[in-house]
């Protein structure tokens with residue numbers, strides 16, 4: 009069994025986002041949580057390995073990514089895709105640059121591209137500047153991200169600050185001419201000693217147009233958008249046929265550790281609609297009180313009445329105050345662990361349809377639930393599909409789970425997601 013595309017994603021929501029785009033583009037995809045311990049036993053076109061390497065020390069991120077690469081190569085992957093965030097989330101150290109360069113070394117390649125463009129979610133790149141909706145990255149709210157504040161929208165500058173190799177640009181005047189011009193420009197950049205090129209893209213059509221120019225690159229680095237231009241290179245025709253998941257069952261819950269503007273609005277809308285909701289205060293967790301036990305004791309009896317939300321989601325001023333008192337990494341890890349324990353407790357208590365909001369938060373929750381693989385189902389909003397997974401939770405060994413990236417989804421995302429699951433439930437009845 010040999011795969012066409014081997015993908016390494018730096019977080020778990022990002023991995024389902026990429027898997028979703030590949031499925032939409034017609035590929036058969038398996039999503040693994042961490043590097044699988046065994047060779048592949050299903051016939052698929054692509055494997056996406058989800059790592060939790062976006063904010064770890066770069067040495068750790070490199071080691072994890074190289075282990076993923078080795079496994080993907082052993083499964084015959086013809087091309088490697090390093091997936092990072094469409095808002096280019098990185099710490100000062102990286103990890104986008106250091107991981108890209110380690111993969112280039114391991115693959116012995118002197119050229120790759122870098123583009124987070126994801127037009128379906130309004131992430132576009134023009135003259136190397138990243139826009140989120142109508143504004144530049146550093147005005148989009150991402151400047152206040154709890155772990156990866158993004159203060160510079162110029163991707164050539166950001167990537168160069170993380171890389172030893174020379175970073176250049178394939179700008180829109182080239183991209184709009186299509187694959188042959190992109191190919192020619194890559195050769196020009198190569199001859200000028202550039203090894204990594206940021207690529208402009210404003211629309212899905214741009215990404216589809218540049219696809220053929222990427223065919224022979226051993227390594228691609230990108231958000232999930234570039235995926236839509238790749239199936240043609242493997243002789244696969246686009247088909248938006250996601251595989252049918254088993255019928256959803258069990259109670260419904262949401263856990264949210266994302267503090268993005270989008271998630272804040274989604275949490276507020278869900279509470280306003282009158283659903284049960286419990287706020288988790290990181291400072292209470294830090295003070296040693298049994299916040300997890302208390303919230304579970306209050307939330308579990310309410311599940312029979314409808315979906316329940318548990319959230320640490322807060323506005324940026326509140327997050328900064330907590331971080332000032334507890335430390336950035338400590339506040340993050342402590343909150344993630346508490347939410348992950350709550351997710352496990354909810355699933356033990358009968359939740360079979362779980363939404364997790366936040367990338368790092370999803371990593372912690374998926375690990376706490378003992379999930380090792382995800383089957384990708386239909387898309388709820390761009391970048392977020394329902395998935396099905398086996399868990400190690402006693403009494404609830406399989407669940408439906410949606411990993412919502414912080415900035416994705418409309419304001420009514422939570423209700424919309426459960427409505428979509430309800431439609432699936434009735435179509436199985």
Ligand SMILES: Nc1ncnc2c1ncn2[C@@H]1O[C@H](COP(=O)(O)OP(=O)(O)O)[C@@H](O)[C@H]1O
Pocket residue numbers: 153154155265266267268271290320321322326327330331339340341342343344365366367368369370412413414415
């Ligand atoms: N109230 C809070 N105060 C401080 N940190 C928080 C709070 N709520 C969540 N966090 C942390 O903020 C980070 C949010 O990151 P993540 O889950 O990746 O969300 P997003 O997808 O929006 O980036 C996590 O580490 C989470 O534990």
Ligand SMILES: O=C(O)[C@@H](O)C(=O)COP(=O)(O)O
Pocket residue numbers: 019021022023025026092093094095126231232366367368391412413414415
């Ligand atoms: O590319 C994206 O924007 C997402 O797939 C992603 O990686 C989001 O990360 P979080 O915002 O941390 O969930």
